[in-house]
Amino acid sequence: MTTNEASRPSRRGPYAKSTERRQAILVAAHAVFAAHGYRGGSLQDVADHVGMSQTSLLHYFPSKSDLLLAVLNWRDSITGDGTIPPDPEETLVDAVIRQARFNEEIPGVIELYTVLCAESVTDAHPGREYFTERFELLRRSYARRFRQLAEEGRLRPGVKPEAAAASLIALWDGIQTQWLLSPESVDMAGCLRGYLELVVLPE
Template identity: 60%
Template sequence: MTSNESGRRRRGPYAKSAARREQIAQAALQVFGARGYRGGTVQDVADAAGMSQTSVLHHYPNKQELLIAALKRRDAVTDGTPGTGECFAQSIVEQAQFNEGAAELIELYAALCGESTTSDHPARSYFEARFERLRGEYGAEFEFMKSIGRLRPGVDPHVAGASLLALWDGIQVQWLLSPDDVDMAGTLKAYLDLVILPES
């Protein structure tokens, strides 16, 4: 047996296992997005994945691990790289436009974000860390805009960052409920146009 043949044999089961884990994570995303964490069950995830509950628990030993896998899958698809410098506003609008084509991921986020405010929810620390990170990132982006004279006078960069995050989460929920009546990307652009001055 050559070394290449040996390597292929070793990678085969690993690749199959990785694909199975991804399949389960996608199923968990669908289930928790539609029913919330408390409403969805491991059996629901197994049914959505087309496998037994035992097989699911072989890859993710409990419901909490399934939740984290679903959130990570959501992040991998919908979280873009933070914009830098003068591309920040454009990157936000483009990410919102992309998100409009990923409704099930937005459903998952909205359902679990609301649930996570309870003290014992397994996703609470995930959302706390996420909001802290994004407030810092957005605040830093607005600080840069201020440094080059493009932040409207009187606007606090860190308040603007927290406001953008709050607006984005809120407009996503409105869009989920009335997608034909709400322009998520357009609403975010309108806010950014209010606080960021056009290039001179």
């Protein structure tokens, strides 16, 4: 954007302009937090990315923790909240593999999730409540799916739906970290499929 354009009022009015700036800040904050973590990434870095002053940035997001939560919620609006929406045409196994393959296309988003999630266990981290609630939601949602499979006689005898839910989520998070470090030697979708084939009996 040139100085001339900046001084000319936008034809779409101040509201559209403000939404656009907000969006640009979220994109920049996503990149900065993915590259350095929440604690390592600074508001100044984010402001530099979008070419505005830190003071202007704080007009959109009053604090760094507000910005973090906005990035996390924005991420959910793109990739979903992590639960797999029930689709009568798609099995749980297919839905998980489809999501895992999609994730392989967006390493930056996975990196952000991995770093912020782990950071959230540290003292007074503003993302702690978000991640704690997210895991509770995910465990409940997957446990419901596994209970459904159990009712259809398709959960391997001895497998508890709640434990399978926590384990699937854990396996997914853990294999993402290994994949981020060594993408060539880790088969994310293959590991998830392997686990689901152990717990879910064929139709």
